[in-house]
Amino acid sequence: MQQVYTTSLFNKSFQTHFVMMGSCAHLVMVNSSWTQSHIEKLWGIPKCIKRGYPPCDTSGLQALPLERSVETPKIISVAQFRPEKAHSLQLEAFSVAIKKLDKHSRRPKLQFVGSFRNKSDEERLQNLKDKAVQLNIQDDVEFHKNVMYRDLVSLLGGLLLESTQ
Secondary structure (H helix, E strand, O other): OOHHHHHHHHHHHHHHHHHHHOOOOOEEEEEOHHHHHHHHHOOHHHHHHHEOOOOOOOOHHHHHHHHHOOOEEEEEEOOOOHHOOOOOOOOHHHHHHHHHOOOOOOOOOOEEEEOOOHHHHEEEEEEHHHHHHHHOOHHEEEEEEEOOOOHHHHHHHHOOOOOOO
């Protein structure tokens, strides 16, 4: 009981100091809108918070043609397999859209491209695969995990056909 109380006291103290020190900052850099919103709520200094993204080479993406013929229309969702990315909702929306197509339309393919942080993310991916089966769209959905950047560019360019189902 004493250790729980001490840990709780330490965490509360740390949180108080974190908020107090953060609210004194003149400039805070964050790397996502979620983090920006979180820090704004904690520190109450929205004008001092600037969002920046790490630089990355986009020349491979810029070289992709904007118009190209494709046999199968593709929808590509690029995001880590995390709960807040709403992959399950994307599957449900895709399922509804597929059912509204007439029988002469080309069926699109939904491709999820993402990475894992931990075992929970891997389990989340398996749950998504199971949900695709439950929605009867497993043949219309592909899952690509931990894809190298060059393979992502190929996917976005419509060149990579293999999936890691």
